[in-house]
Amino acid sequence: MIAEAGLAALWLAASLALLQLILAFAPASAGGGSAPVRSIAMVQGALTLFAMAMLMWVFARTDLSVLLVAENSHTAKPWLYKFAGAWGNHEGSMLLWVTILGVAGSALAMFSRRMDERTLTAALGAQGALALGFFAFLLFSSNPFTRLNPPALEGRGLNPLLQDPGLVFHPPTLYLGYVGLSVAFSLAVGALVTGRVDSALAKAIRPWVLGAWIFLTLGITAGSYWAYYELGWGGWWFWDPVENASLMPWLAATALLHSVNVLAARDSLRAWTVMLAMVAFSMSMVGTFLVRSGILTSVHAFAVDPRRGTFLLALLALYVGAAFVLFALRSGKLAEGPRFELVSREAALVGNNLLLTVILGIVFLGTLYPLFVEALTGTKLSVGAPYFDRVAGPLALILAVLVCVGPLLNWRRDSGERLKRLAVPALAGVTVLVIAFIVLPGAGLLSRVGLGVAAMLGIAAFLPLFGRRLRRTPLTTWAMVVAHFGVAVAIVGMAASTLLTKEVLIAARPGEQVSVGPWLIEFRSVTPTAGANWTALEAELRASSGGGVSVLKPQQRFYTSPPTETTEAAIETVPGGQLYTVLGKPAGDGRWQLRLWWKPLVTLIWLGGALIGLGGALALGGRTWRGFRKARQR
Amino acid sequence: MTVKPKHQRLVLILAATAAVAAAVLLAMWGLRDRAAYFYTPPEIASGKASVGQPVRLGGMVEQGSIQRLPDGVTIRFTVGDSNAHVPVVYRGIVPDLFREGSGVVAEGRLTRDGAFVADTILAKHDERYMPPELGNQAAEHKAAKTVER
Numbered sequence: 001m002i003a004e005a006g007l008a009a010l011w012l013a014a015s016l017a018l019l020q021l022i023l024a025f026a027p028a029s030a031g032g033g034s035a036p037v038r039s040i041a042m043v044q045g046a047l048t049l050f051a052m053a054m055l056m057w058v059f060a061r062t063d064l065s066v067l068l069v070a071e072n073s074h075t076a077k078p079w080l081y082k083f084a085g086a087w088g089n090h091e092g093s094m095l096l097w098v099t100i101l102g103v104a105g106s107a108l109a110m111f112s113r114r115m116d117e118r119t120l121t122a123a124l125g126a127q128g129a130l131a132l133g134f135f136a137f138l139l140f141s142s143n144p145f146t147r148l149n150p151p152a153l154e155g156r157g158l159n160p161l162l163q164d165p166g167l168v169f170h171p172p173t174l175y176l177g178y179v180g181l182s183v184a185f186s187l188a189v190g191a192l193v194t195g196r197v198d199s200a201l202a203k204a205i206r207p208w209v210l211g212a213w214i215f216l217t218l219g220i221t222a223g224s225y226w227a228y229y230e231l232g233w234g235g236w237w238f239w240d241p242v243e244n245a246s247l248m249p250w251l252a253a254t255a256l257l258h259s260v261n262v263l264a265a266r267d268s269l270r271a272w273t274v275m276l277a278m279v280a281f282s283m284s285m286v287g288t289f290l291v292r293s294g295i296l297t298s299v300h301a302f303a304v305d306p307r308r309g310t311f312l313l314a315l316l317a318l319y320v321g322a323a324f325v326l327f328a329l330r331s332g333k334l335a336e337g338p339r340f341e342l343v344s345r346e347a348a349l350v351g352n353n354l355l356l357t358v359i360l361g362i363v364f365l366g367t368l369y370p371l372f373v374e375a376l377t378g379t380k381l382s383v384g385a386p387y388f389d390r391v392a393g394p395l396a397l398i399l400a401v402l403v404c405v406g407p408l409l410n411w412r413r414d415s416g417e418r419l420k421r422l423a424v425p426a427l428a429g430v431t432v433l434v435i436a437f438i439v440l441p442g443a444g445l446l447s448r449v450g451l452g453v454a455a456m457l458g459i460a461a462f463l464p465l466f467g468r469r470l471r472r473t474p475l476t477t478w479a480m481v482v483a484h485f486g487v488a489v490a491i492v493g494m495a496a497s498t499l500l501t502k503e504v505l506i507a508a509r510p511g512e513q514v515s516v517g518p519w520l521i522e523f524r525s526v527t528p529t530a531g532a533n534w535t536a537l538e539a540e541l542r543a544s545s546g547g548g549v550s551v552l553k554p555q556q557r558f559y560t561s562p563p564t565e566t567t568e569a570a571i572e573t574v575p576g577g578q579l580y581t582v583l584g585k586p587a588g589d590g591r592w593q594l595r596l597w598w599k600p601l602v603t604l605i606w607l608g609g610a611l612i613g614l615g616g617a618l619a620l621g622g623r624t625w626r627g628f629r630k631a632r633q634r
Numbered sequence: 635m636t637v638k639p640k641h642q643r644l645v646l647i648l649a650a651t652a653a654v655a656a657a658v659l660l661a662m663w664g665l666r667d668r669a670a671y672f673y674t675p676p677e678i679a680s681g682k683a684s685v686g687q688p689v690r691l692g693g694m695v696e697q698g699s700i701q702r703l704p705d706g707v708t709i710r711f712t713v714g715d716s717n718a719h720v721p722v723v724y725r726g727i728v729p730d731l732f733r734e735g736s737g738v739v740a741e742g743r744l745t746r747d748g749a750f751v752a753d754t755i756l757a758k759h760d761e762r763y764m765p766p767e768l769g770n771q772a773a774e775h776k777a778a779k780t781v782e783r
Contacts, residue, residue, distance in 0.1 A: 272646065339642045350646065354653040361657025362664070369665055380672030382690060382741075383665060391664035505726060507706020556730075565730030584727035587706030593727050 003066050006054030007145040010095075013047035013102060014135035016040050017128045020105075024125025034121040038109035041124050044131065045106025052086075052099040055144055059086040065151035068092060068144050074157035074561045076533050084168040085158045090308075091144035093171060094292060098134045100172075100179040105131060108183050108208075115204040116196050123183075123190030130182055133315045141308050157561030160534070166226035174219030174246055178284040180212030181253060185281035188274045189323055192330040197270040202263035205277060207620060209260055213253045214616035220246050221609030232567035232582045234503075234597045236494075236605055239388045244367040245287030248360060252280035255356040258349050266411055268337035268346055272353070275331070278323045283360070285316045295371060341413040348406035355399040362392045393446045397453045400491060403484050404460035421463050422456075429456030436499075443499050450495035458488035475622030483615025490608025497577070497602035504596045507587035517598030518545040519579055526583070526592055534559045536568070539583040539592065543572060554583040578602050670741065675714035678744065685744050691720060691752075692739045700734055713738060713750075724752040732757040 020040045055068075059082050064070045072089040073082060081088070087096040105127040112120055138144070187205050191197045223246065228236045237243060256276040263273045293309030340346035366383045373379050404425060408418040433452030440448060461484040464477055502517040514521045524540040536555040543550050552570035559566065572579040577600035584593025670688040683689045693713040701710040708725045711734075722740055732738060732755060742752035 269646075272650070336643055350649065354649055357650070358653050358657040358660070361654060362661045365658065365661035366665065369661075369669065380690075381669045382672065383669050384688075386688065387664045387668040390668065391660050395660075505707050567727075567730065582727065584707075588702060589706075591706050593707050595727055 002054050002057050002061075002063070003145040003147065006051040006058075007143070009047045009051040009054065010135065010139060010145075013044045013051065014132065014139060016044040016047065017131040017135055020044060020128030021125050021132060024121050024128060034109075034117045034124070037121050037124045037128075041109035041127065042106040044128070045102040045104075045109075048095075048099045048102035048131075052095055055092055055095055056083060056086045058145075059083065059092075062155060063151075064153070064155055065148055067146040067148040070148050070152035070155050072156065072158055074155040074533070076561070077155075077158060077163070078532050080165065080168060081158055081163050085162075087171050088158050088162045088167055090292065091138070091142045093175075094134070094138055094142050095144050096171065097175055097179060097288065098131065098138055100175050101127075101131050101134060101182055104180055104183050104208075105186075108186070112204055115200060116194065119187070119190040119194045119196050119201065119204075121190070122193040123186040126186035126189040127182065130186065130319065133318065137308075137311050137315060141311050155561070157533075157559070159562070160557070160559040160564045160566050161230060163533075163559075164226065164230055166222065166230070170219060170223050170226055173215050173222060177212045177214075177216030177219050177253075178246075178249060178287065180208060180215060181249060181277075181281040181284050183208040184212070184256065184277040185323070188277035189326060192274060192326050195330065195333060197263075197274055197334050199264050199267045202260045202273065205273075206260050206264060207623060209253060209257050209277075209280075210616055210620045210623070213250070213257050214613050214620065216246065216250045216253060217609060217613040217616060220250060221606050221613065224609070225606050229569055229571055230566075232569045234501075234569075234580050234582075234595075234599070236497075236602070239366075239383075239385045241367050242291050244363050245290045248363055248367070249280055249283040249287055251356050251360040251363065252276060252283045255353045255360070256280050258352050262346055262349050263337075266338060266340070266346060268340060269350070270334050270337050271327075271331040274334075275327060276353070278320075278327065279360075282316075282320045282323070283364075285319065286364075289313060289316050290367070338412075340411070343409065343414050343416050345406065345409045345411045345414070348402060348409050351402050352399065352406060355395055355402065359392050359395050359399070362395070363388065366391070389446060393450075397446070397450055397491075400453045400457050400487060403487060404457050404463075407464045407480060407484070418463075421466060422460060425456045425458075425460035425463070428459055429453060431455075440499055447495040447498040450491050451499070454488045454491035454495065457491070458485060461485040461488055475625065476619050479615045479617075479619035479622060481615075482618060483612045486608045486611025486613075486615060488608070489604050489611055493601050493604030493606075493608055497599045497605065500600040501602075502598040505593070507591040507593050509589075509591050514594065514596060516579075516596045517600070518576075519543050519596075519598055520545070521581075521596060523592075523594065529555070531557075533561065537583065539581075539594070541570070541581055541594075543579055543581075545574075550579075552579070552581050554581045556583055556585075573603060576600055672739075675718040675720045678720050678750070679718035683744050685746055688741070688743060690739055690741050691722070691750055693720075693737070695732070695734050695736060695738050697734050713740065720750050721748070722750045722752050724755055726755070728755050729757040 020037055023040065024037050058066050058069055059073055060079070062069060062073050062075050062082060068089060068091050072092075073085050077085065087093045105124065108120075108127060109124055184205050187201065187208070191201045223243070224236050227238070228234070256273065259269050259273045259276055262269045289309075289312045293312050295309055366387050370381050370383055373381060404422060405419065408421065409416075429452045432455035433449065436448040436451045461481055464481055465473060504514055504516045506514060508514060508523045510523055510525045512523050514523065520543070522542040524542060526537055526539050529536050529538045534557045536557040538553050538555045541552040541554070543552055550572045552572055554570040555568040557566045557568055558564075567582055570581045577598065580597040580599055582595040584595060587593050668688075670690050671683065672690045672692055673683050675691070675693045677683070678691060691713055694715065696712045696714055696719065699712040703709065707727075708723065709728065710721060710723050712719045712721050714720055724740070736757065739756040740750060740752035741754040741756070742750055744750055
C-alpha cells in the first residue's frame, strides 16, 4: 500500500502541475491574481514530498516486493544506508530531483509576497511546466514504485562505493543547488513574459540564486572530499564528466550571483542577467542529462536504458529551446538600464561574468566533445585534466586577479584611486611567485603562478574592510570578503598540494619502515577484520613526525552483496596537511603493496570551499535580516 | 570615457560574443592535441596511435599474461585477442577487479618499442558499472560467439 500511495501522490502532483501551467497562462486568470496558482503549487510540492517520504519508507522497511528496493537494497545493510539508499539509484534519485523541484515551487509560491504578481504567476506557470516534464519522465520511464511479483527473497544490495555517510548529504545537497536554480529560471521566464525586468525582479531572484549556489558550493566541496577518500586514488578532482556536470551550473550560478547584484543595485545588465538565469538552470538540466541518461559511466550513472537518455534529451531541448526562443522574442523590448563607465564596479562584474562564461564554455565543450565525436564518427576519445588544466586554469587565475580589483571600485564611475591599495597585496603576490620559482624550479607553472595569485587575493580580499568601522560594516560586505578569501584559500590548497605532494609506492613486509615527506612510517601488520556487511584485510601503520605517533589502518574491503572489493584509505590530518595511506595487494614473499602520500596543505581546498559557502550563507543571512527589519519598520 | 546608452548595449553584446568565440577557439585549440583517443589492440598494432600521445587502450587482459616484477609494485601484462597483443607496463596498485580474462581500460602512452606504459588502470566493475567501451566490446564478443556456434 505504501508504494501505491506514493505512486498515486505522484500522479496527482503531475495533474496539478498541468493545472498550474494552464491556470497561470490562461487568459481568465490574468486579472484573477496569483492566489489559485500559488495554492496549487504548494499542494503539488507537498504531494511530491509525500511520494519521496513513501519511497524512503519502503526502503527503510526493505520491502522486497518493490522492484527498486529488491534491486538496490539488502536486509543486512546498515540502517543509515537503507534510508539514504532511497536515492542511491536512478529512479530514487530522479524522484529526489523532482521532489526538490516541487518543494522549490511551493516555497516560491509561499515566500515571494513582495514581487510583481503577474510575473510571479507566470513564473509559477513555468515552474509547473518544468515539473510536468520531469513527472512524465518519472512516471513513464523511471517509476520508482514498480512492484515485483512475487517479491524477491533478498535484495541485491547497494554499490559499496556508495555505502558511506557521504551518500546521506552529498546528493540532497547537490540537488538543492541544481534544482534550486529552477526558480531563477522560472522567474526569468516569468519576467520575460510580463516584460518586467528590473531591480525588483533581481531582488526576488537573488535569495534563490544565493541559496542554490551555497548548496552547489557545499555539494561540490563535499563530493570532492568524498571522491578523495573513497576512491583511494589520492586525487580531489578528476575532471570526470560527472564532476563537470556539477561544475557547469556552479560556474553559471556564480556569474549570475554577481550580475544579479548589478541588476538589484543599479538596474543594469537586464537582458544579460535574465539570460544567465536561464543558462544556469539549463546547465543543471545538461548535468542531469549527462549523469542520468546513462551515456556516461561512473558511480553516479546507474542502470543504463537508452530510452531514458532520449526522454531526458527531449525534455532538455524543449525547455532550453522554449526559454531561448522567448528570450529572442522578448529581450529586444527590454529598456536599456543606466549606463556605467569602463572603470566601475559594473564593468568589473561584466569582466567577471565574461571570464566565467568563457570558462563555462571551455568546460562545456571539453565535456561534450567526446560524446559528439562518438555520435558523429564513432571514434572514442576522452578529455581529461591536461585539457582542462591547460585551457581553463589560466583563465581562472586571471579571474582571481580581477577579484582583487572589482570590490575596490565604485558603482557607475571610479577614479581608480583606491586601486593604489592593491600595492601591498601585489607585492606579496610577486614575492611568493619569485620564491616559488626559486624553490621549486621546473614544477607545474600553473600551480606556481597560482600560489602567487592566491597570496595576492588572500590579502586583497580584506581590502573592502579597510578604513571602515568593522562593527558597522554590513553583513553582505563581510560575506563577500569571506567568500573571496575562501577562493584564495582553495587556490593555495590546490597549488600547494600539486607542487609539494610526496608519493611512495612500495612492497613492504610487516616490520619494515618507510619514510614519506616528514613522516616515518612503521608497517606493523596486516590482519583480517569485519563489519556489518563486509570483511577486510587491515594494515596497521604507525606514523611519526617529530610530534606524537598516529596509527593508521587502511583496508581492502570485501562486500558480499553485491560482491565487490573496495579500497578504504586511512588518512591522518595534521595542521600542515594530510598523510594518505592505501593498502594494496599482496606482492609475494610476505610483502604488501603500500601507497603513501604526504599532501601538504591539501585540506585548504575543502576549507576554501567551505569558506566560499559560508560567505554565501552570510550574504543570504544579511539580506534576509535586512528584509525582515524593513518589513517590521513598516 | 563615456559611452552612449545605445552604444553600451552594443559594446556588451560584442563583448559577450567575443567571450563565447574565445571559449570556442580556446577549446578547439586545447582539444586538438589534448584529447586521449581510445584504441583497441588491433588498432594499436596497425600503428593508428602515435608514440608519446596520451591514449586509452581497451581490451581483455590475456590469460596467463600477468607478470609481477621483483619490486612488487610493477606488473606487466598483455591486452589483446588472437590477432593483436599489446604489452602493458603499469606501476601502481591495480583495481580490485583487475584479473586475467577480464576487461580493462589502460590510460597512458605508447613507447617507441611498442610497449604501452599505463598511468591508470580501470577495470571492469560488476555489470552495472562497466565502462561503455567495454560494454560494447563484451556485446560484440558475445555476438561473435553466437555466430561461431
